[in-house]
Amino acid sequence: xxxxxxxxxxxxxxxxxLKSARGLTTPLVPDDYIALMNPMWSTKELRGRIERIQPxxxxxxxxxxxxxxxxxxxxxxxxxRIGVEIDGRRHWRAYSLTSDPDHPEGLLSxxxxxxxxxxxxxxxxRRIEPGAMVFLGGVEGTFGLPDPLPDKLLMxxxxxxxxxxxxxxxxxxxxxxLADVVHVHSERRPESVIFADLxxxxxxxxxxxxxxxxxxxxxxxxxxxxxxxxxxxxxxxxTLASGPSELLDAITTHWEERGDPERLDMERFQPRIGExxxxxxxxxxxxxxxxxxxxxxxxxxxxxxxxxxxxLQHGCRMGICHTCVGKLAxxxxxxxxxxxxxxxxxxxxxxxxxAPEGHVEVEL
Amino acid sequence: MTKTMEAHQVxxxxxxxxxxxxxxxxxxxxxxxxxxxxxxxEDDARYIRGVIEFHRRLVVLSRLVLMASRYKPAWxxxxxxxxxxxxxENMEIGHNVMHGQWDWMNDPDINSQTWDWDTASPAxxxxxxxxxxxxxxxxxxxxxxxxxxxIMRIDPxxxxxxxxxxxxxxxxxxxxxxxxxxxxxxxxxxAIRSGEKPLKQVRDELREIATKGVRQALKDYVxxxxxxxxxxxxxxxxxxxxxxxxxxxxxxxxxxGHFPDQTYTFTEEETADESRGGWxxxxxxxxxxxxxxxxxxxxxGNLGYQVEHHLYPDMPSxxxxxxxxKVRKICEKWGLPYNTGPLRKQWGTVQRTILRxxxxxxxxxxxxxxxxxxxxxxxxxxxxxxxVDRSTAEGALxxxx
Numbered sequence: 001x002x003x004x005x006x007x008x009x010x011x012x013x014x015x016x017x018l019k020s021a022r023g024l025t026t027p028l029v030p031d032d033y034i035a036l037m038n039p040m041w042s043t044k045e046l047r048g049r050i051e052r053i054q055p056x057x058x059x060x061x062x063x064x065x066x067x068x069x070x071x072x073x074x075x076x077x078x079x080x081r082i083g084v085e086i087d088g089r090r091h092w093r094a095y096s097l098t099s100d101p102d103h104p105e106g107l108l109s110x111x112x113x114x115x116x117x118x119x120x121x122x123x124x125x126r127r128i129e130p131g132a133m134v135f136l137g138g139v140e141g142t143f144g145l146p147d148p149l150p151d152k153l154l155m156x157x158x159x160x161x162x163x164x165x166x167x168x169x170x171x172x173x174x175x176x177x178l179a180d181v182v183h184v185h186s187e188r189r190p191e192s193v194i195f196a197d198l199x200x201x202x203x204x205x206x207x208x209x210x211x212x213x214x215x216x217x218x219x220x221x222x223x224x225x226x227x228x229x230x231x232x233x234x235x236x237x238x239t240l241a242s243g244p245s246e247l248l249d250a251i252t253t254h255w256e257e258r259g260d261p262e263r264l265d266m267e268r269f270q271p272r273i274g275e276x277x278x279x280x281x282x283x284x285x286x287x288x289x290x291x292x293x294x295x296x297x298x299x300x301x302x303x304x305x306x307x308x309x310x311x312l313q314h315g316c317r318m319g320i321c322h323t324c325v326g327k328l329a330x331x332x333x334x335x336x337x338x339x340x341x342x343x344x345x346x347x348x349x350x351x352x353x354x355a356p357e358g359h360v361e362v363e364l
Numbered sequence: 365m366t367k368t369m370e371a372h373q374v375x376x377x378x379x380x381x382x383x384x385x386x387x388x389x390x391x392x393x394x395x396x397x398x399x400x401x402x403x404x405x406e407d408d409a410r411y412i413r414g415v416i417e418f419h420r421r422l423v424v425l426s427r428l429v430l431m432a433s434r435y436k437p438a439w440x441x442x443x444x445x446x447x448x449x450x451x452x453e454n455m456e457i458g459h460n461v462m463h464g465q466w467d468w469m470n471d472p473d474i475n476s477q478t479w480d481w482d483t484a485s486p487a488x489x490x491x492x493x494x495x496x497x498x499x500x501x502x503x504x505x506x507x508x509x510x511x512x513x514x515i516m517r518i519d520p521x522x523x524x525x526x527x528x529x530x531x532x533x534x535x536x537x538x539x540x541x542x543x544x545x546x547x548x549x550x551x552x553x554x555a556i557r558s559g560e561k562p563l564k565q566v567r568d569e570l571r572e573i574a575t576k577g578v579r580q581a582l583k584d585y586v587x588x589x590x591x592x593x594x595x596x597x598x599x600x601x602x603x604x605x606x607x608x609x610x611x612x613x614x615x616x617x618x619x620x621g622h623f624p625d626q627t628y629t630f631t632e633e634e635t636a637d638e639s640r641g642g643w644x645x646x647x648x649x650x651x652x653x654x655x656x657x658x659x660x661x662x663x664x665g666n667l668g669y670q671v672e673h674h675l676y677p678d679m680p681s682x683x684x685x686x687x688x689x690k691v692r693k694i695c696e697k698w699g700l701p702y703n704t705g706p707l708r709k710q711w712g713t714v715q716r717t718i719l720r721x722x723x724x725x726x727x728x729x730x731x732x733x734x735x736x737x738x739x740x741x742x743x744x745x746x747x748x749x750x751x752v753d754r755s756t757a758e759g760a761l762x763x764x765x
Contacts (some may be wrong), residue, residue: 004472023587026579027480036420088409088468287565288492364490
C-alpha cells in the first residue's frame with residue numbers, strides 16, 4: 001500500500017461530526033466531499049502549503065511550509081517525511097526539519113540541497129513555487145538533544161548534515177541554553193555553508209556558542225583528530241554528530257577508543273534492520289493469492305513471501321516508504337528493527353521490516 | 365453468424381503457434397504496455413481525478429434534487445443523476461482503480477488497496493475473486509469461476525443439470541440484483557466446499573459483506589429517504605431504481621465481456637505450462653469488445669475494450685481506445701481473431717446462449733476467425749491517425765504519441 005500523510009490534529013467536535021455524517025457518504029467519507037471545496041480542509045491526511053522559498057546557498061534552499069492543521073510539534077533533530085506530486089506521481093522523501101519546533105506562526109521548514117540527478121531535490125530547489133501543495137507525513141528519528149540538557153555540548157556537522165543541528169540550535173537559542181556549545185562544521189568552500197548568516201548571528205548574540213569551520217577545498221577531510229584539536233575538552237562534552245558515514249564511522253571509532261560512546265548521538269540518515277531480537281519466525285498466508293510462506297528467524301514477511309513466489313509491492317525494503325504495507329488479518333508480528341512484537345487485527349503493517357510471530361495472515 | 369458449425373470442437377487458437385512464435389507475440393504485446401507506461405503522467409492523473417470529482421459533484425447534486433422527490437420532475441432528474449453517478453463510480457472508477465490501473469500515481473486515495481466502491485461487494489474479496497482468480501485463469505473451464513459464476517451453464521462443455529432449466533429465470537433475477545450476486549460470488553463457494561478457503565476467512569468475509577451491505581442499505585433506504593421528510597417513500601423508490609439501473613447496466617456490460625459467441629474457452633490441459641505469449645492469446649480470444657462512442661466507453665468503464673482490458677488489466681482504462689488499433693494490427697499480422705460487435709449483437713448472443721444451454725446439449729458457436737481490418741472508405745479529409753476506424757478512434761481521450 002502507499003504512504004499517506006500523517007493524520008492531522010482535529011478537534012474532537014469536528015471528528016464527531018465527520019464520523020456521524022459517514023452514514024450518508026459511505027463507502028466514501030465526508031472529507032472526500034469537503035475536499036471538493038478545498039483539499040486543504042480534508043482531515044484524511046495532513047497537507048501543507050509552500051509559504052516561501054529562501055535560497056540559502058547557490059545549491060540549497062529552505063522550503064517554508066504552512067501546515068493545513070496545527071503542527072503537533074517535533075523534537076529538534078527529527079526528520080519529516082514529505083510528499084510532492086511530480087508529473088502525476090506522488091513521491092516521498094525524508095528531510096530533517098530545520099525549523100524551531102515551537103515556531104510562533106506554526107510554520108515549519110526543511111532545507112534541501114540540490115542534487116542534479118535527484119528526483120525530489122531539483123523539484124524543491126528549482127521548480128516548486130509558493131502556494132504549491134505538499135503532503136506532510138510522519139515525524140521520525142531519535143537523533144536529538146538529551147533531556148535534561150548537558151552543561152557542555154559538542155556539535156559536529158558536515159555539508160547538509162547541518163540541517164538537524166540547525167533545528168537544535170534554534171531550540172537552544174529559544175530556551176536561552178546556548179551557554180557552552182562548540183560547533184565544528186565541515187564544508188567544501190565558504191560560500192556553500194548553509195545557514196552561514198544565521199549561525200554567525202547566533203555566535204554574535206551568544207558568546208557561549210563557538211563556531212569552527214573546516215573547508216575541505218583547501219584542507220584534507222575532517223577527521224576525529226582535527227575535531228579534538230579544535231575542541232580540546234571534547235571528552236567532557238555530550239556530542240551530536242551529523243554527516244556522511246565516513247565521518248561518523250571515524251568519530252565512532254575514536255569515541256569507542258578514547259571517549260564515552262554513551263555520550264555520543266549521531267544522525268546516519270539510514271536506519272538499520274536487525275538490531276532487535278529476531279524471534280522464531282513463523283508462517284504467512286497471503287489472502288489475495290492464497291500463497292503460503294514460511295519465514296525463518298529474522299526473515300521479514302516480504303522476503304519470505306517472495307521466496308514462496310508471491311509478487312509483492314515494495315520500495316525501500318527498510319521500513320521507510322510504506323509501499324509494502326498490508327492489512328494484518330490474523331496473528332502478531334515482530335518488528336525486526338526493534339524486536340518489538342505487535343499487531344492487532346486490521347492494523348496496517350510494513351511487511352519489509354516485520355516477521356511473523358507464529359502464524360500470520362495478511363490481505364495482500 | 366448465420367450457420368451453426370457442425371463440428372463440436374472448435375480449434376483452439378493456442379494450438380497453432382510454436383513456442384518461438386508465442387515468444388515473439390509476447391514481445392509485441394509487451395511493447396504496447398511498456399510504451400503506455402512510459403508515457404503516463406500529469407494528463408492521465410488529471411483524467412481520473414476529473415472523473416472522480418465529476419462523480420462526487422453529481423452525487424451531491426442528485427441527492428439534493430431527490431430531497432424534493434415528491435415532485436415528479438425532481439424524482440426523474442435525481443434518479444437519472446444518481447444512476448449515472450453509481451454507474452460511473454462502479455465502472456470507470458471503482459473497477460479500474462481496484463485493478464491497480466492508477467496505482468502508479470502513488471496516491472493513497474486512488475489506489476487498489478484502499479478503494480471501496482458504492483456496491484454491496486466488499487473490496488478485498490472482490491480483488492481476490494476478480495483480479496486474481498478471473499484475470500489469471502480467464503476462460504479456463506473449471507478454474508475461472510466467472511464462467512457462469514458457478515450457477516449458470518454458459519459454455520456447452522459444462523455438463524447439463526436439471527437445475528439449469530431455471531437459469532433463464534434466475535438470469536433475470538441476477539440482472540436486477542447483480543451487486544448482491546457479485547458479493548456472494550466473491551465468497552467462492554467452490555473453494556469453501558473443497559476446504560481451500562479456511563472457515564475463519566469465510567467468517568471474516570461474511571461479516572464484511574454483512575457490514576458493508578447494512579451500510580449501503582442504510583444509506584440508500586433509510587438515511588437519505590429520511591432527509592426527504594414525509595415523502596420518504598419517493599426517495600426510497602428513487603434510490604432503489606438507481607441501484608436497479610446500475611445493476612442491469614453493469615450486468616449487461618460484464619456478461620458481454622466473455623459470453624458472446626465469438627469467445628473461446630480453454631481446458632486446463634491446454635493451458636498447463638502456459639507461456640506469456642500463450643497467456644496473451646488466451647486473454648485476447650477469451651474476451652469480446654463492444655463497439656460504441658466515447659460516452660458509452662466511459663459509462664462502461666472502458667469495458668467495451670474488454671479485449672484490451674484483459675491483455676493489460678493494470679493499464680489505465682482511458683488508454684485502451686488508443687492502443688486498440690495496435691492490438692488489431694497484431695491480430696491481423698498473426699491471423700488472430702479480434703472479437704468485437706455492437707452492444708445489441710453481443711448482448712443478444714449472450715442471452716441466446718443462456719436460453720439454449722438451459723437445456724441439454726448445445727454446440728460451440730462458430731468463431732469469427734482471423735481479424736481483417738475493414739477497408740476504409742475513401743475520405744475527402746485526410747485523417748491524422750492513418751488506419752484508425754471511427755468506432756475505436758473516438759474512444760481516444762488523450763493524445764498518444
